[in-house]
Amino acid sequence: MHRGSCLCESIQYEIESDLKAVVNCHCRFCSKAHGAAFTTLLFAPFSGLRVIAGEDLIARYHMEKSNADRCFCAKCGTRLFNHAPQAGMISLVVATLRVDGPLRAVAHINTESKCSWHQIADGLPQFASMPAPAEFRQLLAG
Ligand SMILES: [Zn+2]
Numbered sequence: 370m371h372r373g374s375c376l377c378e379s380i381q382y383e384i385e386s387d388l389k390a391v392v393n394c395h396c397r398f399c400s401k402a403h404g405a406a407f408t409t410l411l412f413a414p415f416s417g418l419r420v421i422a423g424e425d426l427i428a429r430y431h432m433e434k435s436n437a438d439r440c441f442c443a444k445c446g447t448r449l450f451n452h453a454p455q456a457g458m459i460s461l462v463v464a465t466l467r468v469d470g471p472l473r474a475v476a477h478i479n480t481e482s483k484c485s486w487h488q489i490a491d492g493l494p495q496f497a498s499m500p501a502p503a504e505f506r507q508l509l510a511g
């Protein structure tokens with residue numbers, strides 16, 4: 370079990386995860402929302418997330434295109450996770466986690482919409498869009 374919070378710490382959560390399904394997402398939405406070249410995300414089942422404080426402060430911005438909500442703190446603006454209810458999954462913003470153990474991204478995804486001013490300078494696998502589930506499983510196994 371891992372814990373995390375937003376910047377103002379009003380929202381606190383727990384997440385059940387082995388912290389392996391971590392990617393750097395270069396999609397335009399992440400880039401705009403975070404004001405950064407890319408966002409490091411952890412994929413996890415929604416059922417593994419428990420908001421233990423500040424649930425009423427979670428604001429949602431619905432993205433038609435991905436049919437998902439981008440969830441953030443209404444008080445401090447920290448992006449916490451994206452929730453795709455139909456898929457039953459979240460992608461958690463890793464930077465909000467309090468991590469004790471090792472954690473590393475396994476791939477770059479959505480590189481087709483990468484910022485032109487950012488250069489990927491590591492050897493991690495790159496995917497133009499979102500890898501298919503089978504591809505993703507293979508990545509995590511390797
Ligand atoms: Zn906050």
Ligand SMILES: [Zn+2]
Nearest residue numbers: 394395396399
């Ligand atoms: Zn993204």
